[in-house]
Amino acid sequence: MHAPVLVAEVIRHLAPARGGLFVDCTLGAGGHTRALLDAGASRVLAFDRDRTAFPLASAALEGCLDRVEMVHADYRRLGDVLDARGLTHVDGGILADLGVSSMQLDDAERGFSFRADAPLDMRMDRDSGPTAATLLQTVEETALADVIYQYGEERFSRRIARAIVRARELGPLETTGQLAAIVRRAVPTRGWQRIDPATRTFQALRIWVNRELEGLDVFIRQAVARLAAGARLAIIAFHSLEDRIVKHTFRALAQAPDPLVSLVTRRPIEATEDEIARNPRARSAKLRVAERLA
Incomplete structure (x- = not known):
């Protein structure tokens, strides 16, 4: 089962005990939403772009579903989701x-x-957008190398892109196993490796397929604009590219001539060793929080 990360820290900084409307932009299995409700949130509007999340979340939210509305939507559509419900501000x-x-x-x-x-899909929302396999069949080698370098911070990106383009000339790339084998052969290795040579390329392609970094800064500004004075925005990032955007956007909003937020967290909050022991995926989580000014 999916274990939500930094739950205690999220609750401490969002303070749902005072009640009000909260928005969980990434519902997942419902762990954070459940924690917000259990801690006193009056109502949670929760949305996710993956429809398969809703049955699992519903089970996790049993007993409090009357205080939750689940919406199939990308978090970057926050403004549209709120407008459709006549919600001008989020007070929680x-x-x-x-x-x-x-x-x-x-x-x-x-x-x-x-x-x-398995099939080379990688879409978070399987109802829309091309799969990784489809994109890899047509992308130009230089553009692919840029994707792998920028989103995966992979120094052998050009070598990997060249290998993928050569492989697709012999037949379609349809499975994760095919792609991983191509990347492993393309990356020079010496002795023991801390991570699999294909890890960074898979991360890069996942970010690319789902446009994970596209519009993140716009979302942050949009979310801040919809907060009531004193309400907070909490964002958990899992890799340096995301966290960098969150940090810089928060800072820009806090240091503007007419500041919109104050920085609650000057440095990102990370998981404790106890949490990491229980949930190793919490190791890379970084939480940043900003509070809307009047």
């Missing part, structure tokens, strides 16, 4: 956990992991 707080859920990673058919040979 907004949370966005940007990580890929354990259910998605552990479901081989989703194609996020190379631990099992």
Whole structure:
């Protein structure tokens, strides 16, 4: 089962005990939403772009579903979701956990992991957008190398892109196993490796397929604009590219001539060793919080 990260820290900083409307922009299995409700949130509007999240979340939210509305939507559509319900402001707080859920990673058919040979899909929302396999069939080599370098911070990106383009000339790339094998052959290795040579490329392609960084800064500004004075925005990022955008956007809003927020967290909050021992995926989580000014 998916274990939500930094729950105690989220509750401490969003303070749902005072009641009000809260928005969970990334519902997942419902762990954070449940925690907000149990801690006193009057109501939670929760949305997720993955429809498969809703049955699991419903089970986790049993007994308090009357205080939750679940919406199938990308978190970047926050403004549209609120407008459709006539909500001008959120008086409680907004949370966005940007990580890929354990259910998605552990479901081989989703194609996020190379631990099992599965269709090369990688979409968080399987109702829309091209799969990784489709994109890899047509992307130019230079553009692919840029994606792998920028989103995966992979120094062998050009070599990997060249290998993928050559492989697709012999036939379509359809499975995670095919792709992982191509990347491993392309990356020079010496001795023991801390991570699999395909890890960074898979991360890069997942970010690319789902446009994970696209519009993140716009979302943050949009979320701040919809907060009532004193309400907070909490964002959990899982890799340096996301966290950098959150940090810089928060800072820009706090240091503007007419500041919109104050920084509640000057440095990101990370999981304790106890939490990491219980949930190793919490190791890379970084929580940043900003409070809307009057």
